[in-house]
Amino acid sequence: HGAAGSPRGRAMLADPAGAVRELADLTGNAWHALLEPDWPRLRTLLEADIAYRARQLAEGGLERLFADLHPGVTWSAGTLTIRTRFREVMTQKLSGRGVLLMPSVFVWPDVVSGFAPPWQPTVIYPARGVGGLWQRPTPDAAGALVRLLGANRAAILTGLDEPASTKDLAERHELAPSSVSAHLSTLRDAGLLTARRAGARVLYERTALGVALLAGEAASG
Structure with missing residues (x-):
């Protein structure tokens, strides 16, 4: 009988507008609790x-x-x-x-x-890259990443858990903005980062290849 088969369902059918508002509120609560942090x-x-x-x-x-x-x-x-x-x-x-x-x-x-x-x-x-989404590099993998990319580029790639600008990264890693810009260009040219404009800022993010590299995996394709 669908929704009409339960008291709760009948109450929602009796007040469709209220049911829509309640579902929207519950969806918002689920977003904030389950997805927004990540x-x-x-x-x-x-x-x-x-x-x-x-x-x-x-x-x-x-x-x-x-x-x-x-x-x-x-x-x-x-x-x-x-x-x-x-x-x-x-x-x-x-x-x-x-x-x-x-x-x-x-x-x-x-x-x-x-x-x-x-x-x-x-x-x-x-x-x-979804397989490596939540993995962190092991100490051995982290050392190999430093040898592969250099200490500063490895630190920038590892620290980009969320999008950040050149200025953000320079302050975070205590590096000159010009140095960070050069490192970001190298990482982007290697396919490990992507850049997108957000208003007046340019934000850098890891690509699927960058995520897989941090997980110690080789991305397919």
Whole structure:
């Protein structure tokens, strides 16, 4: 009977506007308690994935984009096929409707899709580097990172748990802004950092490759 089958459900059906407000408040509470403390790190990983997918699309079209999106996702002649780990197979001919791709840190190792109208076809897939998201380098790995990058660049990369500007990093590491700027350029050229403008500031963030390197892993692709 759905919501009407319980007293709580009937109360919500009797006051739809109040139910919407309550659900919005509860959703906000869940965000603040469960996601907000870790959002800078999560956002960095998700935005790095989006940037990588955009490059794949620009350089090789849809074929390259879908080639390493997820093992369960294939694209051929305008048809999108999704195979889940529960052996469910869904095939959709998009016919010009487009598809919304959403990286997630919560769906690994599976892929989630939704094609029911009137919503835009959507595929939710694991973001690149999610396996190393919460790992910290071991002492041996940290030493190897210093040997690979140099002490200052390793410290900057390791300390970027949330986006930061050149000025922020110079103050944090007690380095000259010009030195930090040079280190950031090197790390960005190596694909370990990405930069984005936020108002008058330029903020630097780790890419999925940077996250994987800190975890002592090699990023795929």
